[in-house]
Amino acid sequence: MAKKKSPKSNSNTIALNKKARHEYKLFDKIEAGLELQGWEVKSIRAGKVNISDTYIHIKDGEAFLLGSLIQPLISASSHVICDPLRYRKLLLKRKELDRLAGSVDRGGFTLVATAMYWKKCWVKLEFHLAKGKNLHDKRTDDKDKDWAREKERTMKHDAR
Numbered sequence: 046m047a048k049k050k051s052p053k054s055n056s057n058t059i060a061l062n063k064k065a066r067h068e069y070k071l072f073d074k075i076e077a078g079l080e081l082q083g084w085e086v087k088s089i090r091a092g093k094v095n096i097s098d099t100y101i102h103i104k105d106g107e108a109f110l111l112g113s114l115i116q117p118l119i120s121a122s123s124h125v126i127c128d129p130l131r132y133r134k135l136l137l138k139r140k141e142l143d144r145l146a147g148s149v150d151r152g153g154f155t156l157v158a159t160a161m162y163w164k165k166c167w168v169k170l171e172f173h174l175a176k177g178k179n180l181h182d183k184r185t186d187d188k189d190k191d192w193a194r195e196k197e198r199t200m201k202h203d204a205r
Contacts (some may be wrong), residue, residue: 057163060094065157067183069175072154075145077108078136079161079168084127085115089168093118094161101135101156101172103146108135110158110170135170148174 065071081089088094093116102109110133117127137145148154153176160171178186 059089059092059161059163059168060096061161062096062099062157062159064097065159065173065175067178067186069155069157069173069177070182071157071159071173071175073174075137075141075156075172075174077170077172079110079170080134080136081168082125084117084125085133086168088115088118089161091118096158096161099158101158102132103142103149103156106139106142106146108137108142108145108156109133110135113158113161145174 095114096112099110099112102111112130113133114129116129145156149156152174154174155177156172157175158170158172162169162171
């Protein structure tokens with residue numbers, strides 16, 4: 046009989062930016078590849094990534110990921126210079142780049158990274174067109190969440 050393969054975890058998520066949903070109103074979701082160096086891929090496989098204060102900057106017709114922190118492994122080669130905060134180029138098509146640049150310039154949007162994950166053997170970045178929330182917007186969102194939670198509790202107790 047053939048051996049059964051061990052079940053892999055279905056989660057391909059590397060890192061999440063949970064703060065983005067609280068700080069911004071998110072609109073369009075975009076997926077892009079990342080141009081990474083070898084030591085960065087090894088660190089990502091080890092889970093040493095932080096994208097909590099990450100955003101995307103468009104410069105000279107190219108998109109770059111700023112503020113992401115990929116910690117180098119201790120066992121990295123000595124001849125490789127590891128910069129954990131370097132700008133990482135995003136791999137997007139020209140049409141997408143032009144549309145995003147127009148939204149950022151004319152629409153007052155920001156590009157905020159929300160997730161990094163594996164897709165087959167490639168690292169992908171999910172980011173959104175976003176607008177910043179004001180303090181009163183955050184308060185109303187919190188009130189809505191509390192009301193939804195309270196409504197669920199009452200419905201659960203009423204069903205018994």
